[in-house]
Amino acid sequence: MRQRHRVRRTATTSGRGLLAAVVATATAALTALPSMTAPAAAAEPAAGLSAGQRALAEAKESGRRVEVVGERTERTTVFANPDGYTSTLEESAIPVRVEKPGGGWQQPDATLVRRADGSVGPKAAAVGMNFSGGGSSDPLVSISEHGRSLSLDWPGKLPRPQLNGSSALYADVLPDVDLKVTATVEGFQHVLVVKTPKAAANKALKQLNFVMHSTGLTVRRTPSGALAAVDEAGQTVFRAPTAQMWNSAGRAVAARHRATQRLTAPAQTPAPADPAEAAPSGSGLEPGQGDKVALMPVRVSKNAVSVVPDA
Known part of the structure; x- marks a missing residue:
């Protein structure tokens, strides 16, 4: 039991x-x-582009999306898209990273x-x-x-x-x-x-x-x-x-x-969505x-x- x-x-x-x-x-x-907060990141310089803006510029130039590393949380990842002005946020149901x-x-x-x-x-x-x-x-x-x-x-x-x-x-x-x-x-x-x-x-x-x-x-x-x-x-x-x-x-x-099963052929059944089932x-x-x-x-x-x- x-x-x-x-x-x-x-x-x-x-x-x-x-x-x-x-x-x-x-x-x-x-x-x-x-927790949806990220570890404290270094402050951006007063002048110049933000991390997100730099990622957008890099993504547009390379033609591939670029992660905005400073936006990471335990469950979310943000990417700058190659169009140069939009971003994509990906969120997981479980932590994909934890604080060190x-x-x-x-x-x-x-x-x-x-x-x-x-x-x-x-x-x-x-x-x-x-x-x-x-x-x-x-x-x-x-x-x-x-x-x-x-x-x-x-x-x-x-x-x-x-x-x-x-x-x-x-x-x-x-x-x-x-x-x-x-x-x-x-x-x-x-x-x-x-x-x-x-x-x-x-x-x-x-x-x-x-x-x-x-x-x-x-x-x-x-x-x-x-x-x-x-x-x-x-x-x-x-x-x-x-x-x-x-x-x-x-x-x-x-x-x-x-x-x-020794006497009959096993039936073909789909696997359950939950392995515990x-x-x-x-x-x-x-x-x-x-x-x-x-x-x-x-x-x-x-x-x-x-x-x-x-x-």
């Missing part, structure tokens, strides 16, 4: 996304909203690395993000942007995580229960993988309580059961969808389907085909987020 919770920054001009939690194979995710410490831009990379202070985090993300390197002194995960931050503590000591790409696996945080935290460029999600029926009966899974700390943010539960971390102006900075849990019922369905049961961070899925209630107090798995 799996439980999931996601946190990510919100897609507005002022922030990023929030948090989530899971049990059995449970998942939680937190995401931040995109000390200024400038770098390629987004959610691959996790161990840091000098013992914590774990993505190589290049749009928000500040730290995962626990093990032990009980640091939060399980923290996320921050522009002085606003949010962190969640696991209720117990964590083992040293096993890193694999963008995921950190904390093995046996409870008997036969693993905790997997996965980073994205804008947030994270955590999933509890409950591996046996005996483990699922553990009283510690009846309600998962995460100690929460925040700076400049207030976490609220929305009418749909999702979570939003808002700043003093009421703007959502981080958000998390409703927590989910699911089993591995799809494995039995898949086994029967494979047996049938065709994911095999028990394959990772999303419910697979045939898995039974249930939403999990989430309770929020001033200093804690509690997830209540469906019995």
Whole structure:
């Protein structure tokens, strides 16, 4: 069984996304909203052409469009067109670049690395993000942007995580229960993988309580059961969808389907637009085909987020 919770920054001009939690194979995710501002650029000379005007002149002369580098943001790129007087703005749904410490831009990379202070985090993300390197002194995960931050503590000591790409696996945080935290460029999600029926009966899974700390943010539960971390102006900075849990019922369905395929020719069906729609049961961070899925209630107090798995 799996439980999931996601946190990510919100897609507005002022922030990023929030948090989530899971049990059995449970998942939680937190995401931040995109910032539309670019790193400070050197001031243009008082006299002469602006960067945009120079790009237009170059584009007209070369017959090819020219990027206006000073107009870059995480999600947008501006090009001067060869006609010499119009420009084209291209915008991506996800960050195509992120700010580099000390200024400038770098390629987004959610691959996790161990840091000098013992914590774990993505190589290049749009928000500040730290995962626990093990032990009980640091939060399980923290996320921050522009002085606003949010962190969640696991209720117990964590083992040293096993890193694999963008995921950190904390093995046996409870008997036969693993905790997997996965980073994205804008947030994270955590999933509890409950591996046996005996483990699922553990009283510690009846309600998962995460100690929460925040700076400049207030976490609220929305009418749909999702979570939003808002700043003093009421703007959502981080958000998390409703927590989910699911089993591995799809494995039995898949086994029967494979047996049938031995006797019949496979039908030609188009690939789904969302890869998760065709994911095999028990394959990772999303419910697979045939898995039974249930939403999990989430309770929020001033200093804690509690997830209540469906019995």
